Amino acid sequence: xxxxxxRGPPLLEVADLTVRFVGHEARVQALAGVxxxxxxxxxxxxxxxxxxxxxxxxxxLMQLLPPGRTEVAGQVRLAGQDVLALRGRALQAFRGGxxxxxxxxxxxxxxxxxTIGQHLIEAIRQHRGxxxxxxxxxxxxxxxxxxxxxxxxxxxxxxxELSGGLRQRAMIALALSCTPRLLLADEPTTALDATVQIQVxxxxxxxxxxxxxxxxxxxxxxxxxxxxxxxVAVMYAGRIVEEGPVAAVLRAPAHPYTxxxxxxxxxxxxxxxxxxTIPGSPPDLGALPPGCSFAPRCALVRDACRxxxxxxxxxxxxxxxxxxxxxxxxxxxxASLATGDYR
Amino acid sequence: MxxxxxxxxxxxxxxxxxxxxxxxxxxxxxxxxxLKGRGQAVRAVDDVSFTVFKGETLGVVGESGCGKSTxxxxxxxxxxxxxxxxVFDGDxxxxxxxxGIAALRQQVQMVFQDSAASLNPRMxxxxxxxxxPLAAGxxxxxxxxxxxxxLQQVGLRPxxxxxxxxxELSGGQKQRVNIARALALxxxxxxxxxxxxxxDKSVEAQVLNLLRDLKRRLNLTYLFISHDLNVVxxxxxxxxxMYLGQVVxxxxxxxxxxxxxxxxxxxxxxxxxxxxxxxRTLEPPLQGDPPSPIxxxxxxxxxxxxxxxxxxxxxxxxxxxxxxxxxSHIAACHMATQGSGHTLAGAG
Ligand SMILES: Nc1ncnc2c1ncn2[C@@H]1O[C@H](COP(=O)(O)OP(=O)(O)O)[C@@H](O)[C@H]1O
Ligand SMILES: Nc1ncnc2c1ncn2[C@@H]1O[C@H](COP(=O)(O)OP(=O)(O)O)[C@@H](O)[C@H]1O
Ligand code: SF4
Ligand SMILES: [Mg+2]
Ligand SMILES: [Mg+2]
Numbered sequence: 001x002x003x004x005x006x007r008g009p010p011l012l013e014v015a016d017l018t019v020r021f022v023g024h025e026a027r028v029q030a031l032a033g034v035x036x037x038x039x040x041x042x043x044x045x046x047x048x049x050x051x052x053x054x055x056x057x058x059x060x061l062m063q064l065l066p067p068g069r070t071e072v073a074g075q076v077r078l079a080g081q082d083v084l085a086l087r088g089r090a091l092q093a094f095r096g097g098x099x100x101x102x103x104x105x106x107x108x109x110x111x112x113x114x115t116i117g118q119h120l121i122e123a124i125r126q127h128r129g130x131x132x133x134x135x136x137x138x139x140x141x142x143x144x145x146x147x148x149x150x151x152x153x154x155x156x157x158x159x160x161e162l163s164g165g166l167r168q169r170a171m172i173a174l175a176l177s178c179t180p181r182l183l184l185a186d187e188p189t190t191a192l193d194a195t196v197q198i199q200v201x202x203x204x205x206x207x208x209x210x211x212x213x214x215x216x217x218x219x220x221x222x223x224x225x226x227x228x229x230x231x232v233a234v235m236y237a238g239r240i241v242e243e244g245p246v247a248a249v250l251r252a253p254a255h256p257y258t259x260x261x262x263x264x265x266x267x268x269x270x271x272x273x274x275x276x277t278i279p280g281s282p283p284d285l286g287a288l289p290p291g292c293s294f295a296p297r298c299a300l301v302r303d304a305c306r307x308x309x310x311x312x313x314x315x316x317x318x319x320x321x322x323x324x325x326x327x328x329x330x331x332x333x334x335a336s337l338a339t340g341d342y343r
Numbered sequence: 344m345x346x347x348x349x350x351x352x353x354x355x356x357x358x359x360x361x362x363x364x365x366x367x368x369x370x371x372x373x374x375x376x377x378l379k380g381r382g383q384a385v386r387a388v389d390d391v392s393f394t395v396f397k398g399e400t401l402g403v404v405g406e407s408g409c410g411k412s413t414x415x416x417x418x419x420x421x422x423x424x425x426x427x428x429x430v431f432d433g434d435x436x437x438x439x440x441x442x443g444i445a446a447l448r449q450q451v452q453m454v455f456q457d458s459a460a461s462l463n464p465r466m467x468x469x470x471x472x473x474x475x476p477l478a479a480g481x482x483x484x485x486x487x488x489x490x491x492x493x494l495q496q497v498g499l500r501p502x503x504x505x506x507x508x509x510x511e512l513s514g515g516q517k518q519r520v521n522i523a524r525a526l527a528l529x530x531x532x533x534x535x536x537x538x539x540x541x542x543d544k545s546v547e548a549q550v551l552n553l554l555r556d557l558k559r560r561l562n563l564t565y566l567f568i569s570h571d572l573n574v575v576x577x578x579x580x581x582x583x584x585m586y587l588g589q590v591v592x593x594x595x596x597x598x599x600x601x602x603x604x605x606x607x608x609x610x611x612x613x614x615x616x617x618x619x620x621x622x623r624t625l626e627p628p629l630q631g632d633p634p635s636p637i638x639x640x641x642x643x644x645x646x647x648x649x650x651x652x653x654x655x656x657x658x659x660x661x662x663x664x665x666x667x668x669x670x671s672h673i674a675a676c677h678m679a680t681q682g683s684g685h686t687l688a689g690a691g
Contacts, residue, residue, distance in 0.1 A: 049543040049545065050514075050543055149631070163632040163635075164407075164632065165631070165632040166632065193406035193407055193570060193633075194406070194570065194572065194615065195406065195610060195614045195628065195633075196406075196632055197614070197616075198624055198628070199627040199629075199630070201624075202624065202625070202626070202627055220543060220544065221544070221616075222544070223615075223616035223617070223618045224616060226617065226618050226619060226620045227616050227620075227624065229620070246620045247619075247620035250618065250620060260545065261544065264544055264545040265544045265545075266544070266547065266548060266551065266571075266573045266574050266577050267618050268573070268576075271576070271577050271596075274552045275551060275552055275577070276548070277549045277552065278545045281513055281515075
C-alpha cells in the first residue's frame with residue numbers, strides 16, 4: 001500500500017477520458033478528462049457522490065454507453081490493447097474474457113428464468129469450451145470458491161431462490177468464470193446489510209489477491225474504500241480531484257472536497273454537535289464553472305481558483321491532487337478541517 | 344443531548360400526561376403475513392414491546408427484513424396489529440375512551456426512505472405540503488402560508504422552491520420537502536423510516552443536522568429507523584435492536600454501543616467498517632444471511648448464527664424483561680439472565 005509506481009507496467013491505462021451526452025436540449029459533460037492507471041493485483045477505488053461520473057467511467061471502459069448519443073474521447077489501454085477501438089467479435093471477447101463486471105443489483109447480471117448453474121455453465125463453455133460435465137464441475141468449484149454453502153445443491157437454484165447475499169456471491173462467481181484480468185465492480189456491496197457487506201468485502205479482497213486481478217471498485221462510501229482499496233481516486237463533477245494510497249488520503253486528504261466528505265461522513269462524531277456539511281450542491285454538468293469545479297462550494301477558494309481547472313500536482317510520491325491550495329489543506333490537522341476552522 | 348428544557352418550550356395543551364408519561368407505549372405487538380398458497384406465515388413483528396419517552400430519539404436498528412418497517416406501520420395503524428396494544432400519551436389507541444386513529448395520525452407522522460414516491464409528481468411541492476392543512480380545514484391562504492413557513496424551516500427558500508415540482512429537486516431537497524410535509528399538522532412525534540438512507544453522505548449529514556434542529560425547536564419525539572449503526576449512534580438517545588421480528592436488546596445508546604449485551608448486537612457493531620485502512624476487518628463477525636422469518640429457529644431466533652449458543656437456547660426463548668425506564672439496558676439472551684441454564688449466564 002505504498003502506491004509504488006515501479007512494480008511492472010500497468011494493466012490498465014486510462015488517459016484523458018472524456019464523455020459527453022448529447023440530447024435534444026442539453027449536453028452533459030459527464031467525464032471531463034479522467035486519467036488513471038491500475039496494475040495487476042491492485043484495487044483502485046473510484047470514490048465520489050452520486051452523479052460524479054463513477055458508473056459512466058466503468059461503462060465507457062466496457063463500451064456500454066449508448067452510441068448515438070454519446071461522445072467518447074481519450075485513450076483506454078488494457079495490457080497494451082486499445083480498448084476504445086475494439087469492435088464486433090474482438091469487443092465480445094474483451095467483455096466476456098479479459099474484463100468482467102459486478103453490480104449493486106445482482107439481477108442485472110442474472111436472468112431470472114435460468115438457474116445459477118445454467119448461467120455459469122454457459123459462460124464457462126463459451127469461454128473455454130469443453131464438455132458440459134466438466135463445465136458443471138468447474139461451476140460447482142466456483143460456487144465453493146465464493147463460499148456458497150451446499151454448492152452442489154444450490155447450483156440448480158434459480159436466482160430468486162437465493163438470499164440477497166448468496167445472489168451477490170453467485171454474480172461474483174459468474175464474473176470470475178472467465179478468469180478476467182480486470183474486474184469492474186460498481187457498488188457491489190451497497191445494497192447489502194452490514195453483517196453481509198463485510199463478508200462480501202472480505203471475500204472480494206481474498207479472490208482479487210488469489211486471482212491477481214486488477215480491480216476498479218466504485219463506491220460512494222469512504223468506509224468501504226478504506227476496507228478494500230490499495231489506492232483511491234476521488235471524483236467530483238466528472239474529474240478525479242485527488243488520488244493516492246488509501247491510508248494516506250484518508251489520514252491526510254489533500255483536496256478540500258475529500259476533507260469535507262470525510263468530515264461529513266457520520267462516524268463517531270459527538271452526538272451533541274452538528275456534523276460539518278458541504279454547502280450548496282454539485283455543479284450542473286451542462287454548465288461546468290470555468291475553473292475548479294468545487295470552487296463554488298469551497299471554503300478555501302481564491303480568485304485564481306475560478307480561472308482555469310487546477311493542474312495536477314504531486315504532493316508526495318504516488319499522490320496526485322488538483323487544487324491550488326492543497327499545501328494548506330495538507331498542513332491543516334483533520335480536526336480543524338472538520339470544523340471549517342482553516343481560513 | 345438531553346431533551347429540550349421544558350421551560351423554553353411553551354406548554355403544549357396536547358401534552359395530557361405531563362413529562363413523566365411516556366409518549367408511546369407498545370405492548371406485545373404482533374403482525375404475521377400469510378403466504379399465498381402455503382400454510383406458512385412470515386412472522387414480521389412478533390411480540391414487540393417498548394416505550395418511547397417524551398423528547399427522546401429512539402433508534403431502531405436491524406438488518407433488512409427484521410420487521411422495522413412493519414413495526415412503523417403498526418404504530419400508525421397503517422397496518423392493523425393482530426395482537427397487542429398501544430398507549431399514546433396515556434390514552435389507549437383505538438379504544439372507546441382512548442385516542443382514535445385519526446387523532447393519533449395527527450400527532451404522529453412518518454417520513455419514508457423513498458423521497459420521490461412520497462410526493463405527487465404533478466403538484467408543486469408547496470401544494471403537497473399544504474395538502475394536509477387544507478384537508479384539516481385550514482383556508483387556502485392559511486394552508487399556503489403554513490407551507491411557506493415550513494419550507495423556510497427545512498432550509499428551502501419558499502419563493503425559489505415552493506413552485507417547483509419534485510423532479511426539479513435533488514434527493515436531499517425532496518427529503519426536506521417530505522419532512523416539511525410531515526410537520527404540516529404539527530405532530531408531536533415523527534417516525535423516520537430509513538429517511539436518510541438513500542442520500543449521499545454529505546447530504547445525509549445536512550438532513551441529520553436539520554432533524555436535530557427541528558427536534559429542539561419544535562419539541563419533537565423521534566422514532567428513528569435505520570440499518571446504519573453510525574447514524575443511529577449519532578442521533579439516538581436510546582437504541583432498540585431487532586432480529587427476525589423481535590426485540591433483542593434495548594438501552595441507552597451509550598451503553599448499547601459501549602457494552603452490547605446481546606451477541607447479535609455485538610456482531611452488528613463488529614461488522615461496522617473502521618474507516619481506517621490500517622485496521623481492516625480480517626474475519627467476518629457473522630457467517631451467512633439472516634434466516635427467513637418464515638421458519639424462524641425455535642428458542643432464541645439468533646441461535647443458528649450465535650457463537651455462544653447452547654442447548655437451552657434451542658429449547659427456550661430468552662425473555663427480554665418488561666420493565667423499562669430511560670436508563671434500563673436489557674437483552675433477550677440467556678447469557679443476560681441469571682439462572683437461565685446457560686453456562687455463561689450472568690457472566691457478561
Ligand atoms: N445515458 C445517459 N444519458 C445522459 N446522462 C447520463 C447518462 N448516464 C449518466 N448520465 C449523467 O452523467 C453523470 C454521471 O453519472 P454516473 O456516472 O452514473 O454517476 P455516479 O457517480 O453516481 O455513478 C450524471 O449527471 C448522470 O445523470
Ligand atoms: N405485505 C407483506 N406481505 C408479506 N410479507 C411482508 C409484507 N410486508 C413485509 N413482509 C415481510 O415481513 C418481513 C419484515 O419486513 P419489513 O418490516 O419490511 O422489514 P425491514 O423494514 O426491517 O426491512 C420481511 O420478511 C418481509 O418480506
Ligand atoms: S482549487 Fe481552490 S476552489 Fe478548488 S478546491 Fe482548491 S482551494 Fe478550493
Ligand atoms: Mg453509479
Ligand atoms: Mg424497511
